[in-house]
Amino acid sequence: MKFEVTILGSSSATPIFNRNPTAQALNINDRLFLVDCGEGTQQQMLRFDVKASRIDHIFISHLHGDHYLGLVGLISSMHLNGRIKPLTIYGPPPLKEIIEMQLKFSETTLQYPLLFKFTDPTKAELILDNQDVAVETIPLDHRIACTGFLFKEKKRLRKLLKDKLEALNVPVEFFSALKKGLNYVAPDGTVYKNDTLTTDSSEPKTYAYCSDTMYNEAYFKQISNVTLLYHEATFLNNMLDRANETHHTTALQAGEIALLTHAKRLLIGHFSARYKTLNELLDEARSVFPETELAIEGKTFMVGS
């Protein structure tokens, strides 16, 4: 199953040339999920061919402008481009008021249902659960109410061993039951155990999105053993005081968190505008966690292989 993330924005509070505010498009089994939506996200989607019509769920971590100011524009463009299917926004309660006020003053009546599910920064909650994925909020530690999001791929059906099935002439009608783990009973009454005809599907993959937050062990348990951890890394560690003061993380801390939580891979982003190049941030995170990459605009990362 496809499970990958495309970076649409990697900058922190103020944009700099070629770095946009935070937004990511997750592709899970060819359904798109947008995570945060900083100013200019719809333009970035055009640039990197992320189709708005394929997005049904948008997750907003918190109400600092660099994480949501592109939302009203995107919602309006979906309307103008003829959308009729529902769109669900997951985020802090005031987001509804902010969006509805702006639609009211532009005298826009959306042609499609805009649904809201409010996040609660005090506890981890399951906020979406469908056949492909379950999504939980991650309570983070920022200056204002903020949650990350944990995307857990659903366990897939068992894989058929085609050679074995052909050798036994198992009829196609039984394949669905075999994928679900049932045994096969041949016409002569012989019982074939399921695990002789199928193999287990691969372990479900997980993606944790942690931004914005300072280093706080409270959320480490929830994100342990993820396949890909996205963690903010706003500053170099020589600015740890500033990171603590503004409730952000340093690149070194992001590496340490990946190490402590046993992440398979780490992706760092939300870079301060003071860093014109990003090599030092990458080197610092890699010094403790080598499997680290930079969340660069336009790059797509597979969640697992």
Added chain:
Amino acid sequence: MKFEVTILGSSSATPIFNRNPTAQALNINDRLFLVDCGEGTQQQMLRFDVKASRIDHIFISHLHGDHYLGLVGLISSMHLNGRIKPLTIYGPPPLKEIIEMQLKFSETTLQYPLLFKFTDPTKAELILDNQDVAVETIPLDHRIACTGFLFKEKKRLRKLLKDKLEALNVPVEFFSALKKGLNYVAPDGTVYKNDTLTTDSSEPKTYAYCSDTMYNEAYFKQISNVTLLYHEATFLNNMLDRANETHHTTALQAGEIALLTHAKRLLIGHFSARYKTLNELLDEARSVFPETELAIEGKTFMVGS
């Protein structure tokens, strides 16, 4: 005196690749004025080296998102970049509520005074008047309350005829009075008429910004004889019905308006996303008004020569 406009965005309601929503930076005597501020304007300013710190006045025509959704992000970035001098926003009254709500929920207390002057779409009003420029609102005809803006350069002081002054040994102390039009009385009592020692300064230049609007003669008189007319031209004339229905203008109509109001030059913009190339729009406007240019992102146009 410098008087020029840099285009930051030329698209209408929905952005397309390489065309951003509306925004323009006017440079009048090295002071910057921002006219409209669609989503992504601060990124466009970075791209085209328009310094936010040099902007003290922002004019918003109306509350369709493509004309103001970049404003909160720009206001926030000015704050984060250490601005302390006042910023004045001219626009419809609800804009104050929209901005203040978003600052409240992001728990941002601006370090600089943010001032509002409300526009009234029912009448032309002088809303700014300083040593360089006077700005009037232009009541336009759009689906929601909308005003354009007319920028009138102030009449400059008279120009000194240096050769004449040197020949008569006129002391420097008299130059300021001469520039203001006073006569010069020499020590021997001889009176030299001002117009023998100075010449009139060039005619003040004017820039009219008309977006969004449908064709309506009501505003033609106010914009007559401008040096540079920016007029929206959302559609080709074969979509005149759609233009009327959505209260927009066609490129042909924009050309006709420039002709009827005796503009020196015409700049067209606010192009519908349906036009992947713009030549047809330009040709159509030029068919009635040859002195027409396209408002392309990143281009700077002098207001007069």
